[in-house]
Amino acid sequence: MATDHPLNEPRPVIVKTFVADKEPAKVFDFFLNVKNWEYGEVQRNISKAEGDWWNTESPFGKAKIRLRPSREFRIFDHDYSAPGREWTVYCRVTPNERGSTISFQFIRPEGMPQEEFESQLGSSFENEMEGLKRAIESLP
Numbered sequence: 001m002a003t004d005h006p007l008n009e010p011r012p013v014i015v016k017t018f019v020a021d022k023e024p025a026k027v028f029d030f031f032l033n034v035k036n037w038e039y040g041e042v043q044r045n046i047s048k049a050e051g052d053w054w055n056t057e058s059p060f061g062k063a064k065i066r067l068r069p070s071r072e073f074r075i076f077d078h079d080y081s082a083p084g085r086e087w088t089v090y091c092r093v094t095p096n097e098r099g100s101t102i103s104f105q106f107i108r109p110e111g112m113p114q115e116e117f118e119s120q121l122g123s124s125f126e127n128e129m130e131g132l133k134r135a136i137e138s139l140p
Contacts, residue, residue: 008110011107011108011109011110012107012108012114012117013105013106013107013108014105014106014108014117014118014121015103015104015105015106016103016104016106016121016125016126016129017101017102017103017104018101018102018129018130018132018133019096019099019100019101019102020099020100020102020133020136020137021098021099021137022099022100022136022137022139023098023099023100024074024093024094024095024100026136026139027074027093027100027102027136028069028071028074028076028093030135030136030139031069031076031091031093031102032067032069032076034046034054034056034065034067035047035054036135037056037065037132039131039132039134039135040127040128040129040131040132041127041128041131042058042059042124042125042127042128043056043057043058043063043065044056044057044058045057046065049064051066052066052067052068053065053066054066054067058082059124060082060083060084060085061082061083062082062083063080063081063082063083063085064079064080064081064082065078065079065080065081066078066079066081073092074092074093074094075090075091075092076091076092076093077089077090077091078091085109085112086109087106087107087109088107089104089105089106090104090105090107091103091104091105102129102132102136106121
């Protein structure tokens with residue numbers, strides 16, 4: 001198959017997961033409301049913007065999030081745009097006995113040094129996942 005441009009080498013990936021004691025449908029609905037992402041205590045002042053976009057204040061300044069969900073497969077992939085940072089994050093909710101496993105797959109953005117990539121997804125993201133887990137498990 002011919003392409004008009006050469007393909008780049010695959011970039012490094014970091015996968016983060018957590019398990020919540022809540023059924024997958026409720027977890028998926030939680031993530032569909034991007035305002036709920038404030039429970040992670042990293043994204044703040046989330047508000048609906050034009051089209052599919054949401055505005056947020058992030059550690060990197062003003063940012064935008066566009067959710068691209070699939071209810072059938074419980075996928076909540078999203079595009080994240082902040083100053084100097086453009087990411088597509090691949091996310092899904094997977095059944096796990098009576099609960100759910102929530103996974104986030106991050107592909108290092110082109111041009112971002114590996115050290116910066118790893119540091120951005122270190123302890124602050126772990127804390128964010130803990131806040132999201134507490135909020136999900138407190139759902140009725």
